[in-house]
Amino acid sequence: MASFKQGSGKRVAVVGGGVIGCLTALYLHRLGAKPIILEKGNAGRESSWAGAGILCPIHPWLYPDSFTHLVDTSLSMFPEMNAMLEEQSGLKTEWQSCGLMIPMFADDRIHHREDALAWSERFGWKVEELDSRQTCEFESTMSSQVEGSLLWPEVGQVRNPRLLAAVKQALANAQVPIREQAEVIAVGKNGMGDVSSVELAGGETIEVDAVLLAAGSWSGEFARQIGLELPVEPVKGQVVLLKDEPGKVKHIIKHDDVYLVPRIDGHILVGASMERVGFQPGTTESVVNNLLEATYRITPGLKDAEVIEQWMGFRPGSPDGMPYLGPVDGHPGLFVATGHYRNGVALAPGTADIMSRWILGEAPSIDLSDFRVNRPVVSLDKVGFPAGA
Ligand SMILES: Cc1cc2nc3c(=O)[nH]c(=O)nc-3n(C[C@H](O)[C@H](O)[C@H](O)COP(=O)(O)OP(=O)(O)OC[C@H]3O[C@@H](n4cnc5c(N)ncnc54)[C@H](O)[C@@H]3O)c2cc1C
Structure with a gap:
């Protein structure tokens, strides 16, 4: 994988420094791209820090089969991801198979x-x-x-704060920039309608070739600001x-x-x-x-x-409990990896691998149509949103 250089030089702004954004940025870097992580607070301190790190969905039998296929794909990548992180960071994630x-x-x-x-x-x-x-x-x-x-x-588990510390250290050692206190407020386009920049609160503009929206729970709000309906x-x-x-x-x-x-x-x-x-x-x-x-x-x-x-x-959260993964129709260069709900850690290596390749032009090898960004909003009982307060 390390010699796979399809992404030479492609500049990718990753909006959100949780496990999804950080790990995808690391995988983009491995593929030869130039990611920059833009994080409105401190990277790895929101859901990705708070979670339990169980590497199995809660009641996976309640989801469509496509979800289990995605989970299995991601879990099969844990050994390689963990070895890479521990080697590149010098830190232990406490990934273990405890049952x-x-x-x-x-x-x-x-x-x-x-x-x-x-x-x-x-x-x-x-x-x-x-x-x-x-x-x-x-x-x-x-x-x-x-x-x-x-x-x-x-069934395994990983200790979230340690996983995030390892990912951040590996990014730092690879000199992938993580800009903290950097809230992205807009996505700019060029004359052809392709994504070409992001704007930060404070007015700075960063020129890029692609944008990955990985803003966790804030993704729905952010999407609305750029004219996209994403029920996260x-x-x-x-x-x-x-x-x-x-x-x-x-x-x-x-x-x-x-x-x-x-x-x-x-x-x-x-x-x-x-x-x-x-x-x-x-x-x-x-x-x-x-x-x-x-x-x-x-x-x-x-x-x-x-x-x-x-x-x-x-x-x-998402209405059907499943993430949104892929490019956004009508917004060339804009990609989404969010809505991982209760399973973002279990799905992290699979998401990072699939999304990094997709952004660099390699179509996924498994059917991801159930996770597409513009799928109909279907509320799934028991795995979707709980009743409101
Ligand atoms: C209590 C709890 C238990 C959980 N247990 C498990 C479990 O056992 N197993 C499992 O797999 N998953 C579990 N999860 C779910 C898992 O933690 C999440 O699905 C996963 O962390 C989501 O990662 P993320 O990177 O998408 O989001 P986050 O970690 O929330 O990161 C998103 C980041 O984007 C940043 N951001 C938002 N908007 C902007 C903007 N405009 N500009 C710049 N930055 C922005 C935020 O500040 C944040 O840091 C649990 C979650 C919780 C809360």
Whole structure:
């Protein structure tokens, strides 16, 4: 890949310095292009920093098959991406395969078993069914009320802030410019109607050959400013961080109202609310208490875990839960990679690989029509937007 120089010199403005923008810029650089990342705040501090880093969609069986194909494509690129990042940055991302468990209780709100098993078999995801005793042996903090569980032993996770630190360091070492506090407010075109510049708040204009819109939750707003309809909206997620002995929780545990993601050093990330409240910042006591109550109900063995802190992030939501990827009709040179909603980290290497090549003229090798920018707005129950406040 490193010798692939199709993009020699093409100047690409990447609007947004989250995992999608930063990683795509790094891949553009590898292909010989000249990306510049323009970030209105600090790069890698929004959703990409806040998320849980689970490398499997929450309930993937609820999405169209094309989504699983995209997920599988992206996950297959993790080993290469991680090795490249760790080598180029000298930092560890804490990418690991820890497995994901869905415990089952008599009063569950969501019943997954049949759909989950059928989806796993169809797409070749290894899954095991455990009875109550085995579940408690695998996870010692689990409630004895558990009736059994499904376990995907190969599901992985990555620690978001470390992933972002590695991507940013790799960009810095490759001398890819990241301009922070640089809000893009407009996209300029030349006499032929091709994208030719971006304008920053403050008046500076930067000449480019292409623009990638990767502005996360702000992408819908930004698109409207340039006359484009893109139904991307923030979906707020609150998270609580616990600390216990390393290894006390072994797998990612996902249940109706909560998931637990155990980090290597004993931190356990408890997530996450789904709130359609616009860009309302801050955490709320009631949501944090709900997350903790759900945790203690499912895994009472964590009652003594220390509560360290809480935070929130804005997921770039889309009505059908799926990202928007590709060029924009009527705007030659403008590309979009956004709306990754609950799955932007899992989809990051696939997105970066596909989009970097696409921007440089290489059509994707998998069918991405379900992710096209001008697709009809279809609201998908359970994976699309939650009900408003
Ligand atoms: C609580 C929570 C849990 C999650 N859990 C998971 C998970 O387990 N697995 C998973 O795969 N995903 C998860 N996600 C989702 C994932 O984090 C996102 O899909 C992903 O980070 C989106 O990346 P992004 O780069 O598109 O957006 P962001 O990280 O939000 O980055 C967008 C950037 O664009 C910048 N920007 C916006 N407008 C402009 C402008 N006009 N000019 C310049 N810059 C601009 C913003 O400041 C921001 O830094 C979770 C998210 C949250 C909040």
